[in-house]
Amino acid sequence: MxxxxxxxxxxxxxxxxxxxxxxxxxxCHSVLVLEAGGNDDSPLIHxxxxxxxxxxxxxxxxxxxxDQRRLPDVPSTESWVRGKGLGGSSSINGMIYVxxxxxxYETWARRGATGWGWDTMKRAFQAIEDHELGAGDGRGxxxxxxxxxxxxxxxxxxxxxxxxxxxxLARKEDLNGEDLEGxxxxxxxxxxxxxxxxxxxxxxxxxRRPNVRVVTGAQVDRIRFDGKRAIGVEAQVNGRPTxxxxxxxxxxxxGAVVSPLILQRSGVGAGGRLASLGIDVIADSPAxxxxxxxxxxxxxxxxxxxVPGNNREFRGLRLVGNVLRYYLTHKGPMAxxxxxxxxxxxxxxxxxxxxxxLFWSAFTFKRVTNANAPVQLxxxxxxxxxTLYGQLVGLTSQGSVEISSADPAAPPxxxxxxxxxxxxxxxxxxxxxxxxxxxQQGAIAPYVGDELLPGRAYETDAxxxxxxxxxxxxxxxxxxxxxxxxxxxxxxxxxxxVRGVEGVRVVDCSSMPGLISGNTNGPAMALxxxxxxxxxxxx
Numbered sequence: 301m302x303x304x305x306x307x308x309x310x311x312x313x314x315x316x317x318x319x320x321x322x323x324x325x326x327x328c329h330s331v332l333v334l335e336a337g338g339n340d341d342s343p344l345i346h347x348x349x350x351x352x353x354x355x356x357x358x359x360x361x362x363x364x365x366x367d368q369r370r371l372p373d374v375p376s377t378e379s380w381v382r383g384k385g386l387g388g389s390s391s392i393n394g395m396i397y398v399x400x401x402x403x404x405y406e407t408w409a410r411r412g413a414t415g416w417g418w419d420t421m422k423r424a425f426q427a428i429e430d431h432e433l434g435a436g437d438g439r440g441x442x443x444x445x446x447x448x449x450x451x452x453x454x455x456x457x458x459x460x461x462x463x464x465x466x467x468x469l470a471r472k473e474d475l476n477g478e479d480l481e482g483x484x485x486x487x488x489x490x491x492x493x494x495x496x497x498x499x500x501x502x503x504x505x506x507x508r509r510p511n512v513r514v515v516t517g518a519q520v521d522r523i524r525f526d527g528k529r530a531i532g533v534e535a536q537v538n539g540r541p542t543x544x545x546x547x548x549x550x551x552x553x554x555g556a557v558v559s560p561l562i563l564q565r566s567g568v569g570a571g572g573r574l575a576s577l578g579i580d581v582i583a584d585s586p587a588x589x590x591x592x593x594x595x596x597x598x599x600x601x602x603x604x605x606x607v608p609g610n611n612r613e614f615r616g617l618r619l620v621g622n623v624l625r626y627y628l629t630h631k632g633p634m635a636x637x638x639x640x641x642x643x644x645x646x647x648x649x650x651x652x653x654x655x656x657x658l659f660w661s662a663f664t665f666k667r668v669t670n671a672n673a674p675v676q677l678x679x680x681x682x683x684x685x686x687t688l689y690g691q692l693v694g695l696t697s698q699g700s701v702e703i704s705s706a707d708p709a710a711p712p713x714x715x716x717x718x719x720x721x722x723x724x725x726x727x728x729x730x731x732x733x734x735x736x737x738x739x740q741q742g743a744i745a746p747y748v749g750d751e752l753l754p755g756r757a758y759e760t761d762a763x764x765x766x767x768x769x770x771x772x773x774x775x776x777x778x779x780x781x782x783x784x785x786x787x788x789x790x791x792x793x794x795x796x797x798v799r800g801v802e803g804v805r806v807v808d809c810s811s812m813p814g815l816i817s818g819n820t821n822g823p824a825m826a827l828x829x830x831x832x833x834x835x836x837x838x839x
Contacts, residue, residue, distance in 0.1 A: 308550045431474075602688070
């Protein structure tokens with residue numbers, strides 16, 4: 301007899317882990333979580349600075365190649381990295397905790413995600429948070445997710461904050477207030493020097509319940525339908541075909557890349573394209589995999605002058621000492637994320653709200669400096685350096701994610717369509733100019749050496765646009781590929797149900813109908829928290 305489940309959650313990432321905890325908490329419903337990757341058993345996952353190693357390992361991360369030329373004579377070399385294993389990207393990311401701006405969620409509501417405005421999402425954030433700064437400024441305390449603030453500080457970091465103040469930015473104790481504009485130390489989902497992934501915080505406690513089962517190594521091929529009703533999923537479990545039956549609902553939480561791919565292989569997507577690939581069309585939904593929105597990021601690494609910086613902390617005997625210090629005390633450079641300082645700014649005077657997110661730290665990676673070659677991140681440099689990294693968080697260019705074949709092993713076709721609108725080009729040029737100006741302020745300028753990339757060969761607007769196209773990379777914050785909305789062509793309704801079929805929902809960043817002004821890990825967890833309420837309310 302086939303075992304059947306009330307809820308099958310496909311994907312144990314940031315949203316899926318939270319959702320598993322929420323749907324199983326009352327003990328009344330059986331919950332199956334299927335994760336294509338493995339366990340989060342590497343000590344490098346739990347050590348915050350282990351990010352540089354785990355994100356490069358195929359065991360812990362998917363690496364998707366992007367199908368888009370940057371310039372006519374430059375082939376595509378971009379790779380999108382996403383988490384693979386329990387916790388998903390929350391197990392390999394930079395652990396920066398950002399809520400975004402209230403206007404982000406009000407935009408969701410205006411686009412038809414009724415009931416997902418700022419008041420709702422604020423309550424969800426407060427419910428999951430245990431912020432060490434306390435309950436002021438709308439923060440949550442007593443929730444399951446511990447949030448630390450500015451644990452690793454040093455004089456050069458303070459100089460960078462003063463430079464921001466000289467640019468007119470307010471110094472913020474917490475970069476998660478409702479007025480996001482300002483500069484300060486980032487908050488991280490780190491507790492006592494250990495990464496607080498969604499798997500550790502939400503899924504592991506839930507998995508101890510008798511009504512929850514977690515299966516790793518389970519790569520879902522497609523949803524199986526009886527007519528229009530989902531009755532389960534077909535998967536490869538450690539290479540063996542397996543069917544998991546659902547008496548209730550199938551919930552895709554596989555992320556903005558994979559969730560639309562599963563729907564398309566299942567027969568939910570653009571009917572003509574699916575038919576051309578030999579897939580039976582269950583629901584003609586052309587927006588599946590489309591309306592992709594992403595952040596575009598670019599690094600401005602510089603040589604440091606007069607101070608040693610942090611590169612030396614990650615090489616040789618100092619690295620050995622810092623690793624030993626970490627395991628003895630859970631403190632020091634290994635106990636925090638890659639960037640200490642953050643800022644949210646308006647790239648140009650007529651921007652209605654912050655549209656550029658900055659990240660800064662006193663380190664630099666070894667890089668390829670040929671302008672016609674891709675940036676390759678490897679080890680830190682031998683010489684002292686610092687990196688100012690910016691992400692354009694309000695882009696309007698829309699891309700797509702599509703299957704290339706009915707075969708689940710075939711690579712997806714990802715087209716971000718960077719810089720295809722005049723507004724995005726304007727913002728990108730203004731952002732690089734802003735980043736250069738902040739490094740010219742008196743507080744930080746004495747320490748700033750040569751700009752290593754893109755370099756001073758890129759000065760005019762046309763040259764800066766070229767630099768963006770050559771060196772810009774995705775911010776790993778994609779949304780929108782299965783977006784909620786109230787129009788008939790929206791993939792989901794406001795209760796996250798897939799239109800055109802029954803018994804299927806999507807709960808992850810692909811559900812979001814607009815960009816977040818910042819990192820998406822916190823919003824994905826808050827989304828999962830409120831989705832649990834929405835789903836149980838309907839039963």
